[in-house]
Amino acid sequence: MIIIKKVTKNDPSTVLYRRCTIDLASKAVNFEDVPCRNLEDVMGGFGRSFQILAERKIENAYCPENPLIVNTGLLTGSNIMTGLRAYFSAYSPLKHSSKGLPAAMWSAGSGNFGSKLKWTGIDEIIFENRSATPVYAFISVDEAGPRVSLRPAGQLAGLNSHEKIMALEKVYKDAHFAAIGQAGENYENVSMGVVALSTDNQLKSGEDKCRFAGRGGMGSIMGYKNLFAIVAQSTNRLGPISPEVRDVNKVIVRSGGSARFQPVSQGGGGGTWANYEVLQAFYAVPENNFRPKGNDGVEKLFRESVEKKLEVRTEACFRCGIRCHNNIFRRNPDGSRGEFIAKFDFEPLNLFGTNLGIHDGAQVAELIKLCDNLGMDAISLGTTIAYVLDYNERHPDKVLFNGAKFGQFAQIRELLKRTGKGELPDIGKGLKRLAEKIGETAFAMQVKGLELPAYLPDTNPGYIWAIAGGHMSMGTHMLLAKEGKTSLDDWVAAITGAGLLQVGHDMIGLCKFVGFGASHEAIVSAILETTGLEVTSQELMQAVRRAYLRGLALELQQGYTDEDFTLPSQVFDSPNENVTLPHFVTRDYVEQLKNRIWEIFAPEMDGLLPEG
Amino acid sequence: MQVTVTLIGSFRLKWFKEMVLYYDHDAELIDIVNDVGMPVEEVGIILINGRHSSLQNRLRDGDIVTLMPLIGGG
Numbered sequence: 001m002i003i004i005k006k007v008t009k010n011d012p013s014t015v016l017y018r019r020c021t022i023d024l025a026s027k028a029v030n031f032e033d034v035p036c037r038n039l040e041d042v043m044g045g046f047g048r049s050f051q052i053l054a055e056r057k058i059e060n061a062y063c064p065e066n067p068l069i070v071n072t073g074l075l076t077g078s079n080i081m082t083g084l085r086a087y088f089s090a091y092s093p094l095k096h097s098s099k100g101l102p103a104a105m106w107s108a109g110s111g112n113f114g115s116k117l118k119w120t121g122i123d124e125i126i127f128e129n130r131s132a133t134p135v136y137a138f139i140s141v142d143e144a145g146p147r148v149s150l151r152p153a154g155q156l157a158g159l160n161s162h163e164k165i166m167a168l169e170k171v172y173k174d175a176h177f178a179a180i181g182q183a184g185e186n187y188e189n190v191s192m193g194v195v196a197l198s199t200d201n202q203l204k205s206g207e208d209k210c211r212f213a214g215r216g217g218m219g220s221i222m223g224y225k226n227l228f229a230i231v232a233q234s235t236n237r238l239g240p241i242s243p244e245v246r247d248v249n250k251v252i253v254r255s256g257g258s259a260r261f262q263p264v265s266q267g268g269g270g271g272t273w274a275n276y277e278v279l280q281a282f283y284a285v286p287e288n289n290f291r292p293k294g295n296d297g298v299e300k301l302f303r304e305s306v307e308k309k310l311e312v313r314t315e316a317c318f319r320c321g322i323r324c325h326n327n328i329f330r331r332n333p334d335g336s337r338g339e340f341i342a343k344f345d346f347e348p349l350n351l352f353g354t355n356l357g358i359h360d361g362a363q364v365a366e367l368i369k370l371c372d373n374l375g376m377d378a379i380s381l382g383t384t385i386a387y388v389l390d391y392n393e394r395h396p397d398k399v400l401f402n403g404a405k406f407g408q409f410a411q412i413r414e415l416l417k418r419t420g421k422g423e424l425p426d427i428g429k430g431l432k433r434l435a436e437k438i439g440e441t442a443f444a445m446q447v448k449g450l451e452l453p454a455y456l457p458d459t460n461p462g463y464i465w466a467i468a469g470g471h472m473s474m475g476t477h478m479l480l481a482k483e484g485k486t487s488l489d490d491w492v493a494a495i496t497g498a499g500l501l502q503v504g505h506d507m508i509g510l511c512k513f514v515g516f517g518a519s520h521e522a523i524v525s526a527i528l529e530t531t532g533l534e535v536t537s538q539e540l541m542q543a544v545r546r547a548y549l550r551g552l553a554l555e556l557q558q559g560y561t562d563e564d565f566t567l568p569s570q571v572f573d574s575p576n577e578n579v580t581l582p583h584f585v586t587r588d589y590v591e592q593l594k595n596r597i598w599e600i601f602a603p604e605m606d607g608l609l610p611e612g
Numbered sequence: 613m614q615v616t617v618t619l620i621g622s623f624r625l626k627w628f629k630e631m632v633l634y635y636d637h638d639a640e641l642i643d644i645v646n647d648v649g650m651p652v653e654e655v656g657i658i659l660i661n662g663r664h665s666s667l668q669n670r671l672r673d674g675d676i677v678t679l680m681p682l683i684g685g686g
Contacts, residue, residue: 264622269681277621278683484664
């Protein structure tokens with residue numbers, strides 16, 4: 001990012017970002033320095049990419065005009081802790097309105113790819129059209145600036161995401177990688193393909209420890225474009241850490257927002273895995289397609305239970321002080337640590353665990369590993385398979401696919417594997433399409449065409465206003481468990497206030513695990529230190545709010561109507577009495593909530609999208 | 613006054629699973645947190661007899677208090 005002059009006030013037009021447009025059909029590459037239109041452009045991530053998507057009328061995600069936008073945030077590749085994020089944006093092949101139009105989506109991931117890309121001097125790549133044959137993009141930098149070339153990728157075909165990365169690593173040193181798995185290659189039958197991002201730990205150990213930009217099928221878009229991978233090669237451009245940045249990092253690593261993700265041995269909560277025990281206190285851990293049984297069955301996946309058979313090692317992303325990863329290894333007969341299997345975060349652990357009726361830690365880890373390597377989104381796939389199992393339990397005489405039921409590991413594994421290979425398009429194209437095809441939508445746990453993460457919809461009407469993933473773009477998924485609040489006033493305030501501000505992390509390049517504990521002042525200070533830009537906390541929040549509302553406006557532009565803004569009807573018609581949290585999400589409640597929230601949002605959305 | 617304190621998640625590893633505390637005077641939830649030696653900023657969810665409460669809530673004889681750590685998604 002180039003700052004033309006030292007600014008004394010936040011003036012976006014004084015900041016230019018370096019865009020690289022790559023036409024995959026003609027192989028033409030064009031660089032331009034683009035003046036920022038507003039603070040959203042300066043911050044980056046989806047704040048910038050959604051303004052580009054808003055300029056396009058896309059009716060089918062798999063069309064040449066649908067761009068894949070790869071960008072970073074203002075603080076990606078900086079000395080600010082967790083500044084590792086890379087963003088992938090496009091019209092989604094998975095999330096779509098009831099009118100059948102694709103929704104704009106972004107997905108973010110850590111690893112080192114984002115920093116490496118930033119250090120080439122490129123802030124944004126727009127991949128236009130599609131290549132006739134498989135290619136990968138090689139991005140590097142020399143004295144003259146960034147260089148880009150497209151290279152044949154036939155040798156990568158059929159490899160899983162980790163194998164693609166390791167094959168490229170043999171060729172390109174001092175580089176990091178974004179790659180798809182077989183699922184992305186089979187994009188026609190798999191709409192939930194992810195982009196795998198390489199990590200230092202992965203490249204050094206050879207273990208499949210990718211990070212993922214998972215939601216919305218951005219890997220499937222890469223597959224459609226015949227873009228199998230992106231290589232970013234550059235040298236480390238981190239300068240010395242100033243005292244001010246060190247202070248910001250101290251706030252990040254010690255704040256309440258991040259402390260919950262630190263290991264227990266470090267005084268933290270033990271990563272997102274800890275949610276299992278807390279939510280179980282309310283019998284609110286998803287089981288058997290989001291229907292908790294009200295017993296202690298899920299405790300088999302508590303950390304202390306899993307540790308009896310498997311090794312758990314706590315690790316962190318590159319240069320991050322928040323050691324949130326719980327990596328799972330087999331245990332050798334002599335008691336030493338054996339083979340790495342997978343990483344346990346709450347979402348995949350639950351959605352391939354008790355939500356499928358699986359209560360064995362090793363089996364869950366195997367499913368996560370398979371899903372990751374084939375290159376599918378664990379949330380979308382896990383939740384779609386849970387629906388299949390639920391359907392088969394309800395209809396023993398006309399089962400779907402292989403007739404798998406809850407807890408049947410081998411059959412579930414088969415579904416997962418065949419989906420990734422493109423053999424089960426009814427699963428691969430996502431839950432909304434599957435449930436509508438079958439004609440049973442009540443227990444299909446999706447909202448607006450995107451599968452729900454591992455928090456009960458019965459406890460979170462905020463899902464309705466998430467714009468890119470239920471828990472990643474609306475921070476209300478634990479509000480009921482945390483505070484027990486059920487009044488309309490409380491939920492209106494949460495959704496239209498702090499809840500939507502969560503997407504700010506998806507603009508500036510920081511991880512959500514920084515949390516709200518790192519105050520806005522700390523972020524303002526970080527931006528000043530890193531870029532010289534002076535912005536106020538108020539200006540930051542206004543920009544985040546505009547970016548969120550632009551996303552909501554884009555949903556309406558893509559055909560979303562009132563009927564899309566709802567929860568699975570099972571929530572209203574069959575409340576689960578096993579959950580001890582208050583039951584308050586009724587149809588009437590949601591209607592009142594919608595009226596109140598649109599009253600606030602609708603006027604603010606005026607003028608956020610291009611005319612016409 | 614007798615109060616039963618139940619801890620959840622990582623709190624169980626740091627302190628205890630369940631303990632009965634006795635007070636010969638009026639007490640608030642904050643007194644329990646202090647007596648256990650728990651940093652206030654680590655307390656995420658507080659229940660008294662299963663209902664969400666705050667640190668300033670007064671306790672009554674026979675109350676069951678549940679304390680849970682901060683949680684987050686991902």
